[in-house]
Amino acid sequence: QLQLQESGSGLVKPSQTLSLTCNVSGGSISSGGYSWIWIRQPPGKGLEWIGYLYDSGRTYYNPSLKSPVTISIDRSNNQFSLNVTSVTAADTAVYYCARQGAVAGTFLYWGQGILVTVSS
Amino acid sequence: EIVMTQSPATLSVSPGERATLSCRASQSVTRNVAWYQHKPGQAPRLLIYNGSTRATGIPARFSGSGSGTEFTLTISSLQSEDFAVYYCQQYLRWLSFGGGTQVEIK
Numbered sequence: 001q002l003q004l005q006e007s008g009s010g011l012v013k014p015s016q017t018l019s020l021t022c023n024v025s026g027g028s029i030s031s032g033g034y035s036w037i038w039i040r041q042p043p044g045k046g047l048e049w050i051g052y053l054y055d056s057g058r059t060y061y062n063p064s065l066k067s068p069v070t071i072s073i074d075r076s077n078n079q080f081s082l083n084v085t086s087v088t089a090a091d092t093a094v095y096y097c098a099r100q101g102a103v104a105g106t107f108l109y110w111g112q113g114i115l116v117t118v119s120s
Numbered sequence: 121e122i123v124m125t126q127s128p129a130t131l132s133v134s135p136g137e138r139a140t141l142s143c144r145a146s147q148s149v150t151r152n153v154a155w156y157q158h159k160p161g162q163a164p165r166l167l168i169y170n171g172s173t174r175a176t177g178i179p180a181r182f183s184g185s186g187s188g189t190e191f192t193l194t195i196s197s198l199q200s201e202d203f204a205v206y207y208c209q210q211y212l213r214w215l216s217f218g219g220g221t222q223v224e225i226k
Binding site: 046047048049060062063064096098101102103104105106107108110111112113 | 121152154156158162163164165166169170175176207209211212214215216217218219220
């Protein structure tokens with residue numbers, strides 16, 4: 001069974017960089033041609049997609065996001081990462097990583113989520 | 121950007137009753153809609169994709185319907201474990217989620 005687990009700093013100061021990693025176990029991040037995504041949920045709000053990539057390394061980002069975002073893949077460690085630079089309080093959220101299901105654009109496997117708070 | 125609007129925001133239902141959740145897209149998304157169940161402290165769970173196809177392991181009491189701009193998720197007989205927030209999501213053009221419907225115990 002594929003499992004995903006987010007890790008990273010739970011507290012980030014404003015204007016600094018938020019960095020998270022999604023470790024994948026039970027399957028290879030490099031096989032199958034699936035997409036891997038970061039999604040977040042600010043407190044009291046709904047889900048918002050941040051960006052996703054394919055195992056080829058091609059990335060797609062939500063054009064509505066205000067903070068600059070980078071998603072990258074690390075095939076040797078079977079993980080992918082998220083960097084959000086120049087964060088503000090609006091970037092406070094639970095961050096989830098997930099993998100595509102049978103149909104591109106849907107997400108079947110999810111991590112448990114990690115709360116990241118932006119505060120000085 | 122395609123905007124997904126869910127209604128109602130909160131739905132109060134008694135166990136054993138039927139729940140009907142609605143989702144409207146700001147433009148046609150054909151049948152490219154998924155539904156997720158989300159409980160506090162847990163990962164979202166994919167229920168339905170392609171508008172009406174149940175994901176693996178999802179009970180038959182969950183059903184999806186609709187096409188174009190109007191979609192419905194029906195839970196035929198609510199069980200205690202079904203009380204949660206439900207999100208619709210389109211994946212025709214980029215991705216976007218609805219604001220969610222909280223299904224609570226009446």
